[in-house]
Amino acid sequence: MKRLPTNPDVIVVGAGAAGLSAAKALQGRGFEVLVLEADDHVGGRCITDTSTFSTPFDRGGSWMHCAPINPLARLAEQAGDKLHKAPWDVTWAYADGQSLTEAEVAEYSLYQDQMWDEINKAGQGQKDVTVEAALPASRWKDTAKQWTTQMHAADADVTSAADVSRFEDAEGDWLVEGGLGAFIKRHHGDVAVRLNCPVTRIDYSGAGVLVETHQGTVSAGHVVVTVSTGVLAAENIQFHPALPAAKRSALEQLPMGLLNKVGFEFDPAWAAAHQGQLLDYGTGGDEFCTILFGFYETPLAVGFLAGRFADQVEAEGEGAASDYCLGALRDLFGADIDKSIRISSETAWRGCQHALGSYSYALPHGAGAREVLGQSIDEKIFFAGEATIPSAYATVHGAYQSGLKVAADIAAIAG
Numbered sequence: 351m352k353r354l355p356t357n358p359d360v361i362v363v364g365a366g367a368a369g370l371s372a373a374k375a376l377q378g379r380g381f382e383v384l385v386l387e388a389d390d391h392v393g394g395r396c397i398t399d400t401s402t403f404s405t406p407f408d409r410g411g412s413w414m415h416c417a418p419i420n421p422l423a424r425l426a427e428q429a430g431d432k433l434h435k436a437p438w439d440v441t442w443a444y445a446d447g448q449s450l451t452e453a454e455v456a457e458y459s460l461y462q463d464q465m466w467d468e469i470n471k472a473g474q475g476q477k478d479v480t481v482e483a484a485l486p487a488s489r490w491k492d493t494a495k496q497w498t499t500q501m502h503a504a505d506a507d508v509t510s511a512a513d514v515s516r517f518e519d520a521e522g523d524w525l526v527e528g529g530l531g532a533f534i535k536r537h538h539g540d541v542a543v544r545l546n547c548p549v550t551r552i553d554y555s556g557a558g559v560l561v562e563t564h565q566g567t568v569s570a571g572h573v574v575v576t577v578s579t580g581v582l583a584a585e586n587i588q589f590h591p592a593l594p595a596a597k598r599s600a601l602e603q604l605p606m607g608l609l610n611k612v613g614f615e616f617d618p619a620w621a622a623a624h625q626g627q628l629l630d631y632g633t634g635g636d637e638f639c640t641i642l643f644g645f646y647e648t649p650l651a652v653g654f655l656a657g658r659f660a661d662q663v664e665a666e667g668e669g670a671a672s673d674y675c676l677g678a679l680r681d682l683f684g685a686d687i688d689k690s691i692r693i694s695s696e697t698a699w700r701g702c703q704h705a706l707g708s709y710s711y712a713l714p715h716g717a718g719a720r721e722v723l724g725q726s727i728d729e730k731i732f733f734a735g736e737a738t739i740p741s742a743y744a745t746v747h748g749a750y751q752s753g754l755k756v757a758a759d760i761a762a763i764a765g
């Protein structure tokens with residue numbers, strides 16, 4: 351095993367979108383950077399699986415959300431990557447075992463638009479409320495609110511409307527050919543990463559920082575911590591001195607939600623659904639999934655389960671999420687659908703020890719916690735990652751931007 355380099359300028363903990371962008375930007379400014387990654391791959395929660403299906407499958411982040419204001423979308427355009435820009439619309443909806451008519455689907459979709467307007471309005475009010483409290487009364491409310499659960503990876507009754515209203519949205523969700531994880535990896539190909547090297551302790555009691563791993567201890571002037579709020583809250587990394595109380599309280603306000611995916615590859619001859627079509631399927635209470643068809647204009651469909659229901663299903667064990675989505679597909683297309691499914695695969699992000707969930711959400715009154723989490727300590731420890739960006743949390747582009755921001759902050763101090 352190669353020895354860890356001695357005394358780099360900056361150590362970056364984690365090689366997800368935030369860590370990679372911080373490292374690349376710092377390298378570009380002439381800093382010597384060491385990136386330490388616990389897992390056996392780069393990309394973190396943005397990872398493309400190229401071995402399960404004949405189409406690349408992003409197990410985490412896949413869309414370049416908010417495309418008009420997404421810097422990754424600009425990079426993809428400059429690189430000449432093929433982009434899939436067509437939107438998905440609700441084509442079919444099942445609520446409590448009943449299939450909605452076309453007219454009902456249209457009403458339901460309209461309610462969804464109104465619902466987001468009301469959440470944003472409520473979020474800008476004086477007093478923070480839950481997303482649930484902001485939802486307008488309607489027969490569609492209980493089904494449509496499951497979309498907020500999917501977006502925030504947490505149920506409407508625990509999510510801050512103020513936090514949601516600070517997210518800077520823009521219409522356009524694009525997919526990049528080959529997968530977003532592969533794109534992030536490609537764009538940061540010049541960043542060297544030490545894989546399988548979890549950081550266990552960060553000591554910032556002295557002049558610089560001492561970063562401990564099982565492969566040894568390295569010192570540096572600064573450290574950039576990009577691990578998820580789940581990993582920080584679980585204290586997988588010990589800090590000496592302990593993190594300040596404000597930082598610990600911010601972590602409590604920003605738990606990890608859960609969004610899991612189920613990929614289904616259909617026989618290419620199967621043509622009952624295509625790119626742009628989407629099924630919403632609820633079986634009562636929080637039991638809900640959405641299935642989107644025709645990723646990259648191929649026979650790959652992806653189902654999504656979120657919030658408490660996703661936790662319950664993940665706890666049931668491997669196969670439970672696939673079974674639930676399969677039930678939805680059977681109800682829509684008939685039991686014969688099984689014959690057209692070549693292979694399926696599901697994620698289990700709660701159990702992923704290096705993430706401990708999918709992405710952060712803010713508890714009511716916790717909207718300001720993102721700024722607190724993002725503040726540096728003693729100009730030695732810098733924090734980046736999706737949870738630190740109020741305008742783009744829970745996204746890959748937010749993580750990417752947070753990395754650029756800390757790189758600029760460090761350069762300002764060191765320069």
Ligand SMILES: Cc1cc2nc3c(=O)[nH]c(=O)nc-3n(C[C@H](O)[C@H](O)[C@H](O)COP(=O)(O)OP(=O)(O)OC[C@H]3O[C@@H](n4cnc5c(N)ncnc54)[C@H](O)[C@@H]3O)c2cc1C
Pocket residue numbers: 363364365366367368369386387388389392393394395396409410411412413414415547548549550576577578581586587609610611697699704705707708709734735736737743744745746747749
């Ligand atoms: C199912 C799912 C779907 C999503 N869909 C989208 C989407 O379509 N579009 C979108 O924009 N976003 C999406 N997201 C969110 C997006 O993937 C994340 O916000 C983003 O990838 C987070 O990047 P990050 O760099 O902040 O964190 P991470 O990617 O988690 O990076 C942190 C890194 O730190 C490593 N690490 C952990 N502990 C240690 C340690 N002790 N020492 C060293 N390294 C450590 C981790 O292994 C990881 O590689 C989705 C996420 C999930 C899970």
